[in-house]
Amino acid sequence: MAKAVAPRGFARERVLEAALALFAEHGVNGTSLQMIADRLGVSKAAVYYQFHSKEEIVLAVIQPVFDDMARLVRIAEAMSTPEAQQEVAVNGMVDFTVRHRRVTAVFHGDPAIDTLVNSRADLSDIIERLTVMLLGTDPDVTTRIVISVLASGMYGSATDPKLSDIDDGDLHQVLLDCCQRLMRTRGAIGDLRTRGAIGI
Amino acid sequence: MAKAVAPRGFARERVLEAALALFAEHGVNGTSLQMIADRLGVSKAAVYYQFHSKEEIVLAVIQPVFDDMARLVRIAEAMSTPEAQQEVAVNGMVDFTVRHRRVTAVFHGDPAIDTLVNSRADLSDIIERLTVMLLGTDPDVTTRIVISVLASGMYGSATDPKLSDIDDGDLHQVLLDCCQRLMRTRGAIGDLRTRGAIGI
The missing domain is CATH 1.10.10.60 (Homeodomain-like)
Incomplete structure (x- = not known):
């Protein structure tokens, strides 16, 4: 057999x-x-x-990415604080973005993939849960912008054809460093609120 | 008249x-x-x-973005050190990305726009000079990744439909902060080279 x-x-x-x-x-x-x-x-x-069908092929191509994402969400959801959940989610995203770099290049920004993922409850559920891990339940303006920069920056660089000569290990290390620095931008939340309050 | x-x-x-x-x-x-x-x-x-023609319309839509970009490149090129050139280029990019947020959303990632820009020497020249200001003449691996994260993160968040309720002033402030933090990732260059040298 x-x-x-x-x-x-x-x-x-x-x-x-x-x-x-x-x-x-x-x-x-x-x-x-x-x-x-x-x-x-x-x-x-x-x-x-x-x-x-072509849809079956697309699903088979993206399945390993979603398997990694589901594993990551389960680990993140089991963490004891929102900060730790967010940190696991970010580090795990770097990991699977680099690991599935070629698939990500196809996956990222193709409207056909977005439509397919949105039509599948199991896949869109994983994305939704990962989003909650990243943003928390009631994110402020700064967190929403920082997470958007982080996600699009991570996917954009992993799929950048000008970076295709860079090996996965180096990409992984620099992306982790970029993300850790970006997460510290959350310190700006207070400043932003103050700035808003005094109307500048 | x-x-x-x-x-x-x-x-x-x-x-x-x-x-x-x-x-x-x-x-x-x-x-x-x-x-x-x-x-x-x-x-x-x-x-x-x-x-x-439609091309004329597209060119008229993107012209103000390229006008801002050309002005920025002229200012950056007049700075006395590569570090200052890079800083001006990054801060200026945040400025025109937010200022032309709606156009950027159309402009970013549309292959038709890329083809048009590549076919026009005046426009592709501005992009090339801005790229030199951002990367320098012989960029190392870390700088190339960081600038890619920064550019795709900036464009991605400025065009993120989930952030459309956030006003330009807040977006500008948080993006500047994100970019400044990302630029500090250049400190990792030494680590990366050492890591490579000892073969881990």
């Missing part, structure tokens, strides 16, 4: 690999099952044997 | 305003001159009277 399963697993990986390369070049909406089959030099039926 | 010019100027502004709203909704490639005319309740010929 192991012998029968192995080639199928291998073929699945080859389809996912080809799909990821095509998604990166043409976006999800610009990629068809036929293009994936052509890239692999097989028939469309051979791709259908592994996956019954 | 002033009387004859005023309505034309007004009509131009109305076209740009409608175009910007449509670009935000449908992207540049998804917006036609006909859609702009429909939005304004005028004929396509009336739009043609102001602008001869």
Whole structure:
């Protein structure tokens, strides 16, 4: 039985690999099952044997990212203080963003992926819980801006084609350092409130 | 003569305003001159009277951003040290990103805009000079990552729909603070080099 399963697993990986390369070049909406089959030099039926729709392929590509994210959310939610929850969430995000750098490059900013994730309760639930870990339940203006800078800065740099020669270890180290510095911006909350109160 | 010019100027502004709203909704490639005319309740010929192509409209929308960017580059290039050049460039970027927040939201990440900017020597020259001000001439790994985090974080948050209720003054203040903290990450350069040298 192991012998029968192995080639199928291998073929699945080859389809996912080809799909990821095509998604990166043409976006999800610009990629068809036929293009994936052509890239692999097989028939469309051979791709259908592994996956019954493009959506299934996309879900299989992003599943490992969401598995890591779900694990991270569970760890963060078990922390005893909101500060510790936030710290775990940020450090874990750096980790899976770098680990899934190639998938993130496809995943980030493609409206087709956003639509798919929003249509799936299990996936959007993970994102929502991660957002609560990052922002807390009643975030002030500074925290909302800092977390937005942090998330878009992290994803943007991990997917920056100009940084593709930089190895994962160096990227991981510098991103962690950037995030830790950004989190200290929360000190500005008081200043901002005071500034607002005196109407400058 | 002033009387004859005023309505034309007004009509131009109305076209740009409608175009910007449509670009935000449908992207540049998804917006036609006909859609702009429909939005304004005028004929396509009336739009043609102001602008001869969609490209002209896009250029008119992004021109004020590039004007600010060119002014910033001139100021930065006149600074006496690379550190001062970089600081001026970063602070100036926060300023024009917030000032042109709505245009940035359209501008940022639309491949049609990237193609247009790359095809125009005057515009791509400004971006290239700003990049030199930010990175210096021979940037190390840490600087390249930090500047990428900073640029994508700044644009990402200024265009984040979840932050649209936050006023420009607060956004400006927190972004400046975020950038100043990020710039201090350059201190990690030494650590990174040491780490690389001892092969961990």
